[in-house]
Amino acid sequence: MRRLFALLCLLLPTQVHxxxxxxxxxxxxxxxxxxxxxxxxxxxxxxxxxxxxRPVPVGTPSLEVxxxxxxxxxxxxxxxxxxxxxxxxxxxxxxxDAAPSFYAVATSGALGDVLTETEDQxxxxxxxxxxxxxxxxxxxxxxxxxxxxxxxxxxxxxxxVTSEGSVELVQETLFNTEIRLPANLVEGAYETRIFLxxxxxxxxxxxDVIEVSKVGLERFIYNxxxxxxxxxxxxxxxxxxxxxxxxxxxxxxxx
Numbered sequence: 001m002r003r004l005f006a007l008l009c010l011l012l013p014t015q016v017h018x019x020x021x022x023x024x025x026x027x028x029x030x031x032x033x034x035x036x037x038x039x040x041x042x043x044x045x046x047x048x049x050x051x052x053x054r055p056v057p058v059g060t061p062s063l064e065v066x067x068x069x070x071x072x073x074x075x076x077x078x079x080x081x082x083x084x085x086x087x088x089x090x091x092x093x094x095x096x097d098a099a100p101s102f103y104a105v106a107t108s109g110a111l112g113d114v115l116t117e118t119e120d121q122x123x124x125x126x127x128x129x130x131x132x133x134x135x136x137x138x139x140x141x142x143x144x145x146x147x148x149x150x151x152x153x154x155x156x157x158x159x160x161v162t163s164e165g166s167v168e169l170v171q172e173t174l175f176n177t178e179i180r181l182p183a184n185l186v187e188g189a190y191e192t193r194i195f196l197x198x199x200x201x202x203x204x205x206x207x208d209v210i211e212v213s214k215v216g217l218e219r220f221i222y223n224x225x226x227x228x229x230x231x232x233x234x235x236x237x238x239x240x241x242x243x244x245x246x247x248x249x250x251x252x253x254x255x
Contacts, residue, residue, distance in 0.1 A: 024051070065175045101188075125195065
């Protein structure tokens with residue numbers, strides 16, 4: 001028994017070390033995205049290679065790549081509407097502690113094949129795992145449906161995207177994919193993660209950041225609205241009145 005235990009102890013580090021012998025060397029086509037008046041989205045190219053200190057042993061599960069891009073997380077209140085006396089009203093609500101404003105997942109194969117449920121739970125890779133919802137009122141029996149509704153709404157707005165098989169992997173060494181950032185982005189740091197997996201288990205992780213910020217007129221209006229709300233309100237009222245007066249003057253001139 002002691003000899004068997006000693007043999008297992010010798011073999012186990014060898015297997016783990018074989019998995020740990022791979023690392024990621026990667027880069028992004030751009031690390032900064034500027035939002036201006038003409039911004040209609042951006043394409044980010046993620047590319048890289050797998051660095052190995054030794055050849056992969058025969059019989060090792062094939063290599064897979066998962067790439068995620070996550071926008072700033074924020075609390076969200078999801079409300080359910082029901083028709084009461086012919087009027088649609090809010091009846092129930094669930095507060096979600098943190099949900100990414102944007103989340104994209106790209107994989108080299110089907111997500112369920114390249115990542116186990118345990119690893120997904122540990123690293124929060126899938127869209128469902130990236131959303132943190134601690135609890136819901138006891139009166140709500142189907143709290144999960146509120147999270148699913150949030151995922152469905154943001155998927156329709158192209159804010160939550162899962163692209164299975166979109167990562168091109170060449171000879172288990174070179175990889176690349178494109179992540180589309182939509183026009184309706186919020187400012188902040190967009191965390192980019194690259195996972196190498198074998199047999200559904202994560203063997204290496206690479207992290208990078210994409211900075212998204214407003215520039216020009218958008219930056220001025222954003223700062224004014226958040227730092228000087230009174231001036232922003234008065235300016236908005238002045239512009240609305242001026243636009244109305246100008247439209248009226250043009251209409252009288254035409255007549």
